[in-house]
Amino acid sequence: MDTLQRLFQSSRLVRAMPNTPALIGQGMTGLVAPIQLDAADRAIASALALAVGQCLWVENDEQLNAVTALSGSGPAYGFYLIEAMEQAALTLGLSAAQGRQLAVSTLHGAALLASESAEATVLLRERVTSTGGTTQAAIQVLEARCVQQAFVQAIQAAASRSREISAEQGIC
CATH class of the missing domain: 1.10.3730.10 (ProC C-terminal domain-like)
Known part of the structure; x- marks a missing residue:
């Protein structure tokens, strides 16, 4: 996430890992964001993910790798x-x-x-x-x-x- 923040010069970023059941509204999306991301932006990201299933916020990129392994795959x-x-x-x-x-x-x-x-x-x-x-x-x-x-x-x-x-x- 640090690399993306430097690249985009912003902390208003969310990394998401959806899975294919999102195609039928039954997906599971893992989300991670910088700690600086405010509640309103987190709510927007959650709403987007919830439109295609459920979502789970994790604390860091390493946990998103775990989400990718468990849910993305x-x-x-x-x-x-x-x-x-x-x-x-x-x-x-x-x-x-x-x-x-x-x-x-x-x-x-x-x-x-x-x-x-x-x-x-x-x-x-x-x-x-x-x-x-x-x-x-x-x-x-x-x-x-x-x-x-x-x-x-x-x-x-x-x-x-x-x-x-x-x-x-x-x-x-």
């Missing part, structure tokens, strides 16, 4: 999971269209449930995971393959690349 992670579920559907005798419908509807519902629940995500998952049941069998495979750790590492790699791109562009 995040839709691709969801699409990647949908792809995997579609492929699994085919192996189980369902059509690609059925797999897509099931995957999209299930993940949409899970996301809505998580957004409306005050409970920790782990508790929501555990409620679906009956001892000795089908979900537990699936989770055991995912855990054996370290899928959660792979996602954490992937998001860390995205944040690292965001830092690199910002440095290459002279943003921070």
